Amino acid sequence: MRLRSDFILPPLALLLCLMMLSVAHAADNKFNLKDGAKGKNCLSCHDSFAGVMKKPFIHTPLKNWDCTGCHNPHAASHAKLLAAEVKDLCERCHAKIIPEKPASIHKPVAEGTCVKCHDPHAAANKFNLYKGGNALCFDCHKEMGSRIAAVKVKHSPVEKGCVSCHSPHASASGKTLLKENVPGLCLKCHDSSKMTFVKMHGGYQVATARCTSCHDPHGSNQKGLFYDKVHVPFGKGNCKQCHEEPTAGAPFKVKTDGYKLCVGCHNNMVNEALLKGRLHWPLLDRAGCLNCHTPHASNQKGLLKKPMVEVCGQCHADTVNWLKNVEHKHSPVKDGDCTACHSPHAADQVLLMNKPTSIEVCGSCHDWEHHSTHPIGPKYKDPRNKNLTVNCLSCHRSHGTPYDKMLHAPSQTEMCTNCHSKIGR
Template identity: 35%
Template sequence: MLHYHRMVVIFWLAVVLPGAAAAAENICFDCHDKGSFSGNIVHQPLADGQCKACHNPHVAHFKGLLEKEGADLCYACHGKEKEKFKEGLVHQPVRGGKCLACHEPHASANSGLLKSNLDKICFSCHDKLPQKYGHTHSPFAKGQCFACHRPHQAAYGQLLKDEPDKICQSCHKPQDLQQGHADYPGQLRNCLSCHNPHGSERKGIVRNVLHAPYAKGCKDCHDQKGTQGNTQSCLRCHEKVATEMHARHSHLTGKGGNKCVDCHSPHAADEKNLLKGSQVEVCRACHRDTMARYADKLYKHPEAKAGTCTSCHEVHGSNRVAMLRGDGNAICTQCHETQGKFTHPVGEKILDARTGQMVTCISCHLPMGSDFKNELIYSGSKDLCVQCHKRY
């Protein structure tokens, strides 16, 4: 008899309790307008009435009575993504745990709970990118960023889905491409060397600035088989660069016969230095770890934040450590004139007690990024000073 009653109670609890819980969640909507949480796509916990999956109804450490902060909250359910989003190049909002930069937490009219149309979301951060060109690539014009890019992470630069040529050929058939490039020497490849995948003012979305020899034809740099010229073939014209390369450190590095084309397009580009992308994109192609190390630092020098690496670093060759444009004082005082005159003693006569080397601005500051105010290497309250002033 006792056994029978126990079974009934268990059955009753199994049936009634989940409903009771859902009913309890619905209490939330007694105050919070349910209409504000509706849309074509509703986040599954909300659709199930599980507000408590994210919120604590009584008290919480985080704004919105959230149980956790930022991506930690999302990853509590989306655990697989957490691991995946650590691989390769990671989109900055993802790296910063800012899922809500692109996604709505409750409901949205757009798939993937996106905040708005894809192009609007992308342009909200990538605001320097022209939205329209004289000749605009069709997917770009339609706001189909995901035709080429991945939103969270990717193994390829610029968060591309695949190698650039393969992406192009996923829409453009090889025979069509061959017809359009009848005079191309050798096998067609490296589409982005001539074309801007978003658009340009030239027909065929050929990039706006042409390398002078390319504008004339191919023969200045390629032989009849289409083989490209080596580094020296570039330096024969660019003599100043050749001189700059004869330095203690140079970017005359890497594999292959032509080092110049690692950074420059020999054909066409979007700006006069014929760089293959923005400065930071070009530098990141090799210095990915460096960029990643400083990406999330609390304090960053404005130039580092803006990605204008050449404000401080030489690009071809330098006799300085880290290929700096000058010594650790000269380079900073270009902009920080006051600090150059009134500061902790620096210069040739002031030697670092630890190494005997000249004390410079970068003896104490780390302009690339630091977790300490003023981009200091250590905390400015004490830890920094006692590095040299042991008795302080």
């Protein structure tokens, strides 16, 4: 019996191995291709790939001549005979690129357009990237690229590459693809316990503060990488002008809340606003000036926290969002320049218009009313409402509308017959 098993088992094991090999081969060779009919065979038609194969970084399936790793040689429901959607196809091998609960995802990754950055076949750059270094990032992030190139004071990690701080695909914990949130990320290089660090921050313990509320991590024209526009007391290191002493129990606490803190220096501006008939109410709430302005440094004019349209859009999201889908926009709206027409602190006019009448507001850029226009002004009653006179806004909506010339109505005829109803059909 022992003899018999010695005799039977080895061939059985051999047979099993052969079977497994053949199954594995069948799995590899899902299209049952003849020997030599793999990738090299594809090149007989796709001869341009001879050049591609000479590039230094070749995608692994292609390196293995496995074109069918991604393409279906016969027919497919996807462009370029791909066996699946690009995202799904890439995920088959690169599933771990996105963490399980990401805090942020790069837009092309979320959209599944991996090929916006990576050449799926071969490239001159590592990871099959189309361009090396920051150049690839600046293809989309153009403004950032221009700014980084122009600033006087460079942040060395930026010069080494955006990926010094950002994860290119997704981040498990950081916003805006940061590898880690601020200040943790900054403190990896900047030791907050050093005396020079403490001294530079006026003795305040800033290790838990948000570094990017004052410093521009991408570079700046100011020493200390401050944002370009610096609040004067901050620039002079007079932190105590607004904050408690650095040795106080709550050193960052401001001496008083809201506009009352700012009025000490900006008394003319505040008093002027408080004497107007209509106030922008956020000015007088607990946050006061800080609803719109940052107290330390900013890249925006007037120390605004963000670009103007984003600041205004914090509360006036309905207006900003509506305008996103409107075809005919007023040019200051396109430029995000809300203060071209509105006074941001206070005014005597409704909607905080910066001039007494809408005709005067419009007249600060347009001069139609001086040469050729429909009768407008206090002499001309609006036929739709006896308490209104005809002005620019009788026909045009100041931010924009879906209609030509920012008219309220879809056509000029409809707009005119709004008032001239007798001639309407």
